Amino acid sequence: MPRITEEIALASPSPGTRRSLKVHRYGTPGARPKAYFHAALHADEWPGLLTLNHLIGLLDAADAEGRIAGEIVLLPYANPIGLSQHHHGYNTGRFASDGGGNFNRHWPDLTDAAMERLDGKIGKDPAANDEMVRAALKAAAADLPRRTELEILKATLLSLSTGADMVFDVHCDDVSMMHLYAHKNHRDEVMTLAGDMQSPVVLLEDDPDDLPFDSANTAPWVRIKRRLGLDEALPDGCFATTVELRGHNDVMDDLARSDAAGLFRHLMRRGVVAGDPGPLVAAPCEATPLEGMDVLRAPGTGIVAWRHEIGTRVEAGELMAELVDIEADDPAAARTPIHSRASGLFFARKADTLARPGDQIGKIAGAEPLSHRQAGSLLSP
Ligand SMILES: [Zn+2]
Structure with missing residues (x-):
C-alpha cells in the first residue's frame, strides 16, 4: 500500500499566516506493530530533520517492495510554530514565544480520561486489556482541548502517536554524544535500540512529573497499570523514547544516513518492516538511571x-x-x-x-x- 501524505492545518495565529503539519503514513491503518516518528519538537534541534529525511527514503524503498508489515506514522517536522520563531537572526524554537513554555514539557496526561472510559471493563486477559486501554487512550486523545494553535499542535501530535507500540521523539543536545531516554520498564527495548543505533548512553526515567512527549505516551500505561494493580494483566503497551542525536551542529549526511539506518534496522527487528535486521550488536553501554x-x-x-x-x-x-x-x-x-x-x-x-x-x-x-x-x-x- 503506497505511502499516504496528508497536511493538517493548525489554527491561523494571525491574519494572513497559517501553519500546518505534514504526515506520512505507511502500511495499513490499524496494523500492528505501529511506530511513530517526529523530529524537532524542540524546533532549534535539527539533526533529526535530516535523519528522518533519510529514513523516509528507506521507508519508501521498503514500501515499494511491499515490506511494510505494521503501520508507520512519520512527521518530518513536529513543530512549525517553533520553526517560525526567530529573534535577531536566531531560531528560538525550544520555548513557545507566546508564553506557552517549553515545547517538550507539560504534555496532557491521558490517564484520568482513559480510566473513566475503562471503568469496570478491565479483566485478566492481557491482550484484551491492551486493546481496551489503547482504544480508551485514543478516545481520550481525540477529546483533548483544541482552542489555541499550541493546543491544536499538541492534541494533533498526541492523537497521531497514541496507540503506537513505539514512539520516537527525535531531539539533540548542545555539544553532545548520542543518548536515549526511556522509561525504566522498557530497559530491554531501549537497550536493543541502543545496539541498533550504537548509542553510547541510555538514561532510564521513572515516570517524570513534567511529562515530556515520550512520557505522555508511556506514562498512561504505567499509571493505569499501577492504579488498577494490574501487573502482568496489562502489558507496557507503548515504548516511547527521546532520541538525542548528538549535538546541535552534528547535521551531516553521513551521520543522518547511519542514524536512519539504525532506526530502520530497529523497525525490522521489531517486525514493523519485514526483512533481516542482522544479528543484534550489543549496546556500547549499560543503561544508567536518570x-x-x-x-x-x-x-x-x-x-x-x-x-x-x-x-x-x-x-x-x-x-x-x-x-x-x-x-x-x-x-x-x-x-x-x-x-x-x-x-x-x-x-x-x-x-x-x-x-x-x-x-x-x-x-x-x-x-x-x-x-x-x-x-x-x-x-x-
Ligand atoms: Zn530537545
Whole structure:
C-alpha cells in the first residue's frame, strides 16, 4: 500500500499566516506493530530533520517492495510554530514565544480520561486489556482541548502517536554524544535500540512529573497499570523514547544516513518492516538511571574553561572545568573549580561558554543514583 501524505492545518495565529503539519503514513491503518516518528519538537534541534529525511527514503524503498508489515506514522517536522520563531537572526524554537513554555514539557496526561472510559471493563486477559486501554487512550486523545494553535499542535501530535507500540521523539543536545531516554520498564527495548543505533548512553526515567512527549505516551500505561494493580494483566503497551542525536551542529549526511539506518534496522527487528535486521550488536553501554546523571551547574557568571572533552570517563570528585571570573582584578584568584559528583561518562555540555549563575553546563551519566538528583524530575523547565 503506497505511502499516504496528508497536511493538517493548525489554527491561523494571525491574519494572513497559517501553519500546518505534514504526515506520512505507511502500511495499513490499524496494523500492528505501529511506530511513530517526529523530529524537532524542540524546533532549534535539527539533526533529526535530516535523519528522518533519510529514513523516509528507506521507508519508501521498503514500501515499494511491499515490506511494510505494521503501520508507520512519520512527521518530518513536529513543530512549525517553533520553526517560525526567530529573534535577531536566531531560531528560538525550544520555548513557545507566546508564553506557552517549553515545547517538550507539560504534555496532557491521558490517564484520568482513559480510566473513566475503562471503568469496570478491565479483566485478566492481557491482550484484551491492551486493546481496551489503547482504544480508551485514543478516545481520550481525540477529546483533548483544541482552542489555541499550541493546543491544536499538541492534541494533533498526541492523537497521531497514541496507540503506537513505539514512539520516537527525535531531539539533540548542545555539544553532545548520542543518548536515549526511556522509561525504566522498557530497559530491554531501549537497550536493543541502543545496539541498533550504537548509542553510547541510555538514561532510564521513572515516570517524570513534567511529562515530556515520550512520557505522555508511556506514562498512561504505567499509571493505569499501577492504579488498577494490574501487573502482568496489562502489558507496557507503548515504548516511547527521546532520541538525542548528538549535538546541535552534528547535521551531516553521513551521520543522518547511519542514524536512519539504525532506526530502520530497529523497525525490522521489531517486525514493523519485514526483512533481516542482522544479528543484534550489543549496546556500547549499560543503561544508567536518570537520577544518576550529574548535571554540572555554573556557580556564578564567567567563562567556563573545560578540562575535559565530551566522551571522557571521569571519577566523582574530578575537576571538570573552572569558571573564570573575568571581572576579577587578579587572574590567579579568578578561578572557581567545578567538580563531578558522579563517576561515569561526560557526554554533553553547553555550547555557550559564557555562563550565567546556575546554568546547567554539563552532563555526566553515572550508574549510582545521586542524593542531590530528585527521582522523577527532568533537567530543565
Ligand atoms: Zn530537545
